[in-house]
Amino acid sequence: MGLMAGKRGVVMGVANNHSIAWGITQTLAAEGAEIGLTYQNDQFGRRVRPLADKVEAAFLEQCDVEDLASVDRLFETAGRTWGSIDFFVHAVAFSDKNELKGLYADTTRENFTRTMVISCFSFTESAKRAAALMTNGGSMLTLTYGGSVKVMPNYNVMGVAKAALESSVRYLAADFGSGGVRVNAISAGPVRTLAGAGVTDARLMFNYQRKHSPLERTVTIDEIGRSSAYLLSDYSSGVTGEIHYVDSGYNIVSMPKLDELRA
Numbered sequence: 001m002g003l004m005a006g007k008r009g010v011v012m013g014v015a016n017n018h019s020i021a022w023g024i025t026q027t028l029a030a031e032g033a034e035i036g037l038t039y040q041n042d043q044f045g046r047r048v049r050p051l052a053d054k055v056e057a058a059f060l061e062q063c064d065v066e067d068l069a070s071v072d073r074l075f076e077t078a079g080r081t082w083g084s085i086d087f088f089v090h091a092v093a094f095s096d097k098n099e100l101k102g103l104y105a106d107t108t109r110e111n112f113t114r115t116m117v118i119s120c121f122s123f124t125e126s127a128k129r130a131a132a133l134m135t136n137g138g139s140m141l142t143l144t145y146g147g148s149v150k151v152m153p154n155y156n157v158m159g160v161a162k163a164a165l166e167s168s169v170r171y172l173a174a175d176f177g178s179g180g181v182r183v184n185a186i187s188a189g190p191v192r193t194l195a196g197a198g199v200t201d202a203r204l205m206f207n208y209q210r211k212h213s214p215l216e217r218t219v220t221i222d223e224i225g226r227s228s229a230y231l232l233s234d235y236s237s238g239v240t241g242e243i244h245y246v247d248s249g250y251n252i253v254s255m256p257k258l259d260e261l262r263a
């Protein structure tokens with residue numbers, strides 16, 4: 001019996017087979033979970049449908065978090081399909097790539113607001129709806145990045161949104177704890193995905209972190225998937241409000257290795 005046997009829930013944020021949400025979906029499916037998937041719009045839908053078939057998804061719903069009616073429809077579908085749910089994964093982020101370069105100070109009000117709504121507030125709005133379906137308790141997860149707590153070149157407004165997202169994790173964990181609903185985040189190291197490529201010079205950051213993390217490599221979406229299975233299963237039943245780093249240990253390092261500096 002898999003770790004997630006008998007558990008049912010929603011994963012939001014698969015765009016293609018490189019998505020972190022896809023790594024999570026595959027692991028949860030392999031561990032016996034029943035999963036409902038979403039796609040942002042028709043363009044993504046074409047790529048997500050064959051992936052949904054692969055994991056025998058219980059449903060595949062269009063959901064754009066800028067359109068609250070589509071978020072409502074998603075959780076109505078989950079409720080109609082299962083009655084209650086056990087887990088929810090939010091792996092959604094967006095910012096104008098023209099502002100994921102240069103100075104943070106140049107962020108426009110329009111992009112700041114849109115980035116915050118899609119990358120941060122959408123978790124709160126979805127979590128509220130997911131929690132209402134977690135009548136037997138449950139576990140939620142969102143995805144963040146270390147640019148929330150330390151300055152990463154070009155990450156800019158996305159770092160500010162991730163800081164707010166991490167704070168939301170703690171507030172939601174406090175809100176829902178009495179109902180046995182846990183809320184956590186994985187802070188993943190850099191992964192080559194569509195969203196990851198939106199940050200200017202992402203390749204340089206990727207290579208730098210690979211070189212300077214204790215494990216001397218980056219992480220795979222399968223590794224993030226396996227950590228998510230821990231946080232979404234009963235193995236982490238005493239854990240809530242946590243930001244769990246899955247980044248080859250990069251976040252503990254304060255300077256390059258001495259060999260590097262001597263060279």
Ligand code: NAD
Pocket residue numbers: 012013014015016018019020021039040044063064065066090091092093094118143144145146187188189190191192193194195196
């Ligand atoms: P990805 O491009 O595969 O996934 C991002 C998803 O966000 C896509 O499925 C996209 O459709 C969805 N999305 C964007 N705007 C949306 C909207 N308005 N409504 C609904 N969905 C919307 O990239 P990814 O790297 O797998 O990103 C998943 C999460 O992981 C994001 O929160 C990202 O910030 C986070 N993350 C990524 C990295 C990395 O290096 N790639 C590192 C740490 C955290």
